[in-house]
Amino acid sequence: MTSTPYLSVQALTKYIKKKFDADPHLRDVFVKGELSNVKKHTGSGHIYFTLKDEKTQIAAVMFAKSANRLKFVPENGMKVFIRGDVNVYEGSGRYQLYAVSMEPDGIGSLHIAFEQLQAKLLKEGLFDERHKKAIPTFPRKIGVVTAPTGAAIRDICTTITQHYALADVVIFPALVQGEQAAPSIVKAIQQANLMEEIDVLIVGRGGGSIEDLWAFNEEIVARAIFESDIPVISGVGHETDTTIADHVSDWRAATPTAAAKKAVPNSEDLMKHLLTRRSQLFQLTQSRIRHERSQLERLQKSYPIAYPDRLFRPFVEKLSRTDEQLQAQMTYYIKDKQAALQQLANRVQMNTPLQEVRYKQQHVARLSTQLDKSVVQSINKQQDAFKSIIRTLEALNPLTIMNRGYSIVYQDGKVVKSVQQLEEKQNLTIHFPDGQANAEITSITMKARGEE
Incomplete structure (x- = not known):
């Protein structure tokens, strides 16, 4: 017996994992490479892939929480920038990259997502002219879905009051920028459709970068506009900006101001003072929102709140891998038992007297057929003789005479x-x-x- 202490595989793997956990350089890494072997798990939503370059490769995984935030669909051969951390998965004893964010190298992810969604909705017919609804000439109530503060709402309201003071403006406030903007816009469109007296709906915001305008390129916003019973005029960004919402809406205006002009007939300027005071109120509200949002972001960036998934991530991955192994083992076990059962059935069939019984049954059937034929022939012969005797008796019968x-x-x-x-x-x-x-x-x- 040697006195050298030997570690178990599990103990060694745990030790290596602790080393990875302790290394601050592996907690937040930025890596670029080419995607290969991309596979999205249908049940969990996790994306498993390999990140490689000309000389080496590394296994990687992006959990569903991060994968759901992607604006594009990762594909094999795509060059990407990835941010995440490197750690050891104890189940297999190998290190891998845990991706938190992913951006394409070259064409931006938003551009790719825009092209992918535009092709999908075009194929479904959401851009067809036959679906476009007519814009009413003299609307009584005009709904506006946009941010409650900013230049867009000011321009829309100002233009409407200047050109057609008889129309009432109903604002459906919505976030127009950020992760929650798309659901907020969809909710506002749905709320407008619940008010039967709304004649036309303006959906838009002021100019900005493609990131600022991205909420209007979301699929849920496009479908909400398409399903709206109220005619929709889109007015997003500047004249050069084009969004998915512009293609789906019943009328596309180059700017929010142009959308307001399309919604109403021409009239004189009215209520400028009221709009100025409203703008001041909106600015104060926006300032308060920015202040509170800044406080919230500071709290969200604290380590326990920013990375809560890292506490239970190994268990999620282990559960996912165990589920895959269980499915594979079940399939293999069933096939093995089916093969064994087939072998037993073949052996029983070879050793059973069933074949001999079938042969005897066939022989008996043949003999039975021959016997039936002989009996029928004998009966027919006797019947013929009997009929001959009957005819003779009838001929000799005095009663017949x-x-x-x-x-x-x-x-x-x-x-x-x-x-x-x-x-x-x-x-x-x-x-x-x-x-x-x-x-x-x-x-x-x-x-x-x-x-x-």
Whole structure:
């Protein structure tokens, strides 16, 4: 027995993992490379892939929480920039990259996502002219879905009041920038459709970068506009900005101001003072929101809140891998048992007397058929002989002759064959085919010889 202490594989792996955990350089790494072996787990939503360059490669995984934030679909051969951390997965004892964010190298992720969604909705027919609804000429109530503060809402309201003061403006506040902007816009469009008196709906915001305008390129926003019963005018960004919302809406205006002009007929400027005060109020509200949002972001960036998934991430991955192994083992076990069962069935079939029984059954069936034929032939032969005898008996049967008009005379129960047997005053019995009669002889005449 050696005195050298040997570590278990698990203990060694745990030690290596602790080393990875302790290394600050591995907690937040930035890596670029090419995607290969990309596979999205249908059940969990995790994305497993390999990141490689010309000389080496590393296994990587992006959990569903991060994968759901991607604006594009990762594909094999795509060059990307990845941010994440490197650690050891204890189940397999190998290190891998845990991706938190992913951006394409070259064309931006937002551009790729825009092209992918535009092609999808175009194929479904959401851009077809036949779906476009007419914009009413004299709207009574105009709904506006945009941010409650900023230049866009000011321009829209100002333009409407200047050109058509008779119309009421109903604002449906929505976030127009950030992760929560798309759901907020969808909710505002749906709320507008619940108010039956809204005649036309303006959806838009002011100018900005593609990131600032991205909420209007989200699929849920496009479908909400398409499904709206109210005609929708889109006015997003500047004249050069084009979004998915512009393609789906019933009328695309170059700017929020142009959208307001399209929604109403021309009129004079009205209520400028009111709009100025409203703008001041919106600015104060926006300033308060920015202040509170700054406080919230500071709290969210604290380590326990910023990375809560790292506490249970190994268990999520272990559960996912265990589930895959269980499915594979179940499939293999079932196939193995089916093969064994088939082998047993073949052996039983080879050793059973079933074949001999089937042969005897066939032989018995043949003999039975032959016997049936012989019996039928014998019966037919006997029937033919019987019929011949019947015909002979019928030919000799006196009753048959009587049917042709003859009768039989009996005297004291004996057949009278000649008049010589008769005497006058003698009682006779005459039999006919259908009965008999009693008679008395009154006279007898005998034929002379030679008479017919």
